[in-house]
Amino acid sequence: MDLLKQKINSEGTVLSEHVLKVDSFINHQIDPALMVEIGKEFAKRFKDNQITKVLTIESSGIAPGLMAALELSVPVIFARKRKSLTLVNDVLTSTVHSFTKNETNEISVSSKFINSTDNVLIIDDFLANGQAALGLADLVQQAGANVAGIGIVIEKSFQQGRQLLNEKGYRVESLARIQSLENGKVTFSEEVGATL
């Protein structure tokens, strides 16, 4: 997705060989017009898949998940990272370890919003080690529903997430695939001839 890659080039900051900061337009400050285009691109890629629900995870997944759901004309559900006092009954839970934040969270969704007839598109802002996506897929499967695919805004292709998800048979669609953050520079997959 060219618009997204341009934005990453112009506003993203490479903090280390593993960390790309995009907090000026994706996950702290958000560019709403860009997010509309991100939603449209996800919808385009999954338009023939009879998606019935979008599932994402708080907090950074909400904006892209909402915009994808808007374009697909389906509801979006965001998994919570811990239970709230008004969300205690009938919840599905899974566990996600974040290597970036070095913490393990229980994630949960109310079971009433996903059922066995659902065909669920999972959306998240980043794909690194794949743990969040796997946790979300686990919730979908606990509900007896189908994972139609996984849509990612920015994939760090040099980490293991993509491979892990593909090995489990999931279709992964990433709008920007980053091959490397070496030498303080963002190199997208296409530029080094990687298979898309």
Place this chain on the structure above:
Amino acid sequence: MDLLKQKINSEGTVLSEHVLKVDSFINHQIDPALMVEIGKEFAKRFKDNQITKVLTIESSGIAPGLMAALELSVPVIFARKRKSLTLVNDVLTSTVHSFTKNETNEISVSSKFINSTDNVLIIDDFLANGQAALGLADLVQQAGANVAGIGIVIEKSFQQGRQLLNEKGYRVESLARIQSLENGKVTFSEEVGATL
């Protein structure tokens, strides 16, 4: 906002005299089309106020904040409830106590996204005791910026938040104002002749 009130009447659940559950369309599962209309209504009410930024708080504020920002053609920033490892320098922080969740959180925004020339619209999903809105207003003031107003999706008018914010001189625009949740029933302010 009639569409929102209809949705509250048809899908909201009164859990107690103080708790209204709207997790099927606002704060767990989200209805994207309704959220677009919520954004349009906020934009309409603040269209003459030269808003430069929308500020909201994770997680439930992100959807209405994003849609308001989209309609106003400005960026939205969501305050985080605790610091992340990639967001440690140059942060403004404040403290918010949630009576619903019975916990106190530090909220923070990166100082680089709000400056003294900004005219900020604060958006949140619920107004109850006003603590989140006051914390967000505190962040705006620490940045030397102006609070143009506070937009709320659902106001529980029987709690002290609205009065507290008005006493501090803030303009508050709530799309649905709930006078009472007594007897398991949602009564909107208009129905009991309250001043809007």
